[in-house]
Amino acid sequence: MSTATTDKRAKLVTQQDRRRQEVRLGWMLAGPAFVVMLLVTAYPIAQAVYDSLFSLRLTAPDERDFVGLQNYLTVFSSTDVFWRAMLVTILITVLAVAVQLVIGFALALLMHRAIVQLRGSLRTAILVPYGIITVVSAFAWYYMFDINSGFVNRWFSWVPGISEEMDWFAETWSALAVIIASEIWKNTPFIALLLLAGLAQVSDDLLEAAKVDGANWWQQLTRVVIPNMKAAIMVAVLFRTLDSFRIFDNVFIMTNGDAGTEVLSLLAYRQSIMRLEIGLGSAVSVIMFVCVVLIAVVAVKGFKVNLAEGTGSNAGQKKETK
Amino acid sequence: MIKTRLTPKQKGIWALIAVVVFIYALFPVVAIFANSFKTPADVGAGTFWPQNWTWQNYEMIFVGEAQTLFLSALRNSIGITLISTVIAVVLATLCAYAIARLDFPGKRFILFTALAVSIFPVISVVTPLFNLWRSIGLYDTWLGLIIPYLSLTLPISIWTLSAFFKQIPWELEQAASIDGATQWQAFRLVIVPLAAPGVFTAAIIAFFIAWNDFVYGISLTSTEAARPVPAALAFFVGDSQFEQPTGAISAAAIVVTIPVVILVILFQRQIVSGLTQGAVKD
Known part of the structure; x- marks a missing residue:
């Protein structure tokens, strides 16, 4: 009786282990591609959102002023x-x-x-x-x-x-x-x-x-x-x-x-x-x-x-x- | 649906249809092909075919004054496109294998991300990259294009390959091991031959997309050090402001179209199945 339950428990543990291993392997294999995709798009778009809140001209990079939504207003009002x-x-x-x-x-x-x-x-x-x-x-x-x-x-x-x-x-x-x-x-x-x-x-x-x-x-x-x-x-x-x-x-x-x-x-x-x-x-x-x-x-x-x-x-x- | 015997009338109709489709698909290519053999005088004449066929435009881009411009652009295009295709296909193969064979949380999210990246407007990310590349020294380098090209090549590779890998009968691997093959043998002799066509198809489609890039090419380069062919074509100017470089641009256009045509002729079946299975953007 007792041996049977420990057996079951052992089986459960190995199953969990195997499951955990599968998850880890899955992310190890898919992770690099996922991270690269995020790096080449999510990061730049976040930067673009941030930059869009500033008055920033590369010809005068030091005059970087926070202007809030002013750029958007300028864009939207230019019919x-x-x-x-x-x-x-x-x-x-x-x-x-x-x-x-x-x-x-x-x-x-x-x-x-x-x-x-x-x-x-x-x-x-x-x-x-x-x-x-x-x-x-x-x-x-x-x-x-x-x-x-x-x-x-x-x-x-x-x-x-x-x-x-x-x-x-x-x-x-x-x-x-x-x-x-x-x-x-x-x-x-x-x-x-x-x-x-x-x-x-x-x-x-x-x-x-x-x-x-x-x-x-x-x-x-x-x-x-x-x-x-x-x-x-x-x-x-x-x-x-x-x-x-x-x-x-x-x-x-x-x-x-x-x-x-x-x-x-x-x-x-x-x-x-x-x-x-x-x-x-x-x-x-x-x-x-x-x-x-x-x-x-x-x-x-x-x-x-x-x-x-x-x-x-x-x-x-x-x-x-x- | 497929009749073994066609009446002459049916044959005639299909021949006509084929001619119409061929003209539709190839007319602009033939037009620029004809342009590439025109002398400057013929270009101005406004006829379809050249009056006097000439190789001078090809001479100009391969050995003449446009040589450095074109050959360096060709080298950049081939190198950058191939490297980013190889990186994308390697990463995508691992990723697609995991998605097709393993059960782990987040795999639907990875596919969704690939889809989102593939519909991303390139112009939206090019400004921050332009800025960043200039400050860290990647502007106008190969690496500075290879990295953003991954945003073009990686998503389509992941979609094409995970669709492909889902169809592979993976049980064969087990069957092979039961028959006494080692795990490595089973993988090499059974799975690799089954997976290779998918990997190859993904590579061709990814290559097309990277080869086609223009926005990254003109925004992130400024000299012959890294400028790829499409960008070089756009900035190509003639000897004087009065002489349009029509012939030379046409010749260069034909040269970069040749690999496309060869790939299409050799692998049309694989490309079609890859595109429709992955069904991601072009």
Whole structure:
């Protein structure tokens, strides 16, 4: 009797020991990566929050005055700089993501249905824009439309509004159109691939049932396919929205913010890195960070986008489509 | 869904679709490729293809006056990107192994952190880093870029690898030890071959992201000592203010696009599965 209880207790102890060992090993293995991630983001953002409360200019580093929220007030009251940049950023994000979603879905459907002989080459072609450097893509689009070297004006001079002398990057709307086009081209492949994984999860039985019930192609798509891959769509849209919101590279290359195309990232860059106004630049940086967090929170809470589940289930349930 | 026999009409439709997708995906690349073979006069002519094909732009960046600028940028890009990719993949492999195989408190939080870091606006952290690097001497050095690049390469590696490791049949390891293999043999002969493709895929995707960086590149460097290619392209100026360096920039752009295209052609299947399993940002 007594030996049995001690045995049990011993077993319990070793179990606890083993558990404790597992926890320790887990953190030993995962800890370094975790700490590095915190060091390269949490620390700088905390520093940015702190810096944003000071009037600090690197050209005069000794005149560091605590100004409280003054920098934020300055930023928020500059209608023609900050709010304009905010508006442009939102406009680019909304338009680019909307078009990416449509083209990406079409590409995903194509790849999903494609005959075996074509699958590999379609995927390869689509991955090229994904892998190409954003700056290279920006130059490619810039040179196509540039008034000196571009061929677009010559090719499309028959279109009303386009002439050989048209300078795309001198007007806000035409410059934004090219910026958005390059953003769409570069990032549609990513959305297409996520949606392709979502399509693979839609069960064929459901589609068969819909077909038997006489649903046409469009009805199958809108009533069966899209509702069943809502999770994948939401995850793709959220990732693209957050990424487009920090757009920087294409704008920097094509217009450098001229012609009324300045976006938030560029504004922050100009304030801090170019003009060395660390206080003001940090305020803009912090505002951007808060915006990104807000978008993510609204998406996760409001639209119930479950990022971890949505992506995790892809891995678990993904049907082999090879 | 997959029909073994296609009618000529179906074949025609698929051929047409393939052509449209190819034009969509490759048109801008072909355009800048054509630019890279133009003489300055051809650049101004505004045609798609060059009138007279020339290697002079490539000569300029490899042996000509832009040589030091471009070659040092290329060296910086390759070195910094590879080092930060290797560090990220090593750390992420350990981390993802723990997440996939061990039960410990906080592992969901680690995944959440990786996700949060991957959606972080780079511009929000670059100002404090700029400031700090200048005061501790990391500004305009390789290390000064390798460290922040980890914020790009680490999260995606962790997500891709933990999704991948969850699918590995770890029981095989036990089975191997029962069959008389030592623990090391079981690990080396059974687990490593299963895990290696995932590690490799994570490395490719991480490489793409670091290779693509621009904000850190222009903000944290000032000279050829550490400036990577995308930043160098942006600051590349022509011989005079009247002559745009269109041809040279195009040639450099093509050179840095070649590794991307090669990786994509060789490993498209792995990249697609890695991206959709990890499903983190590009």
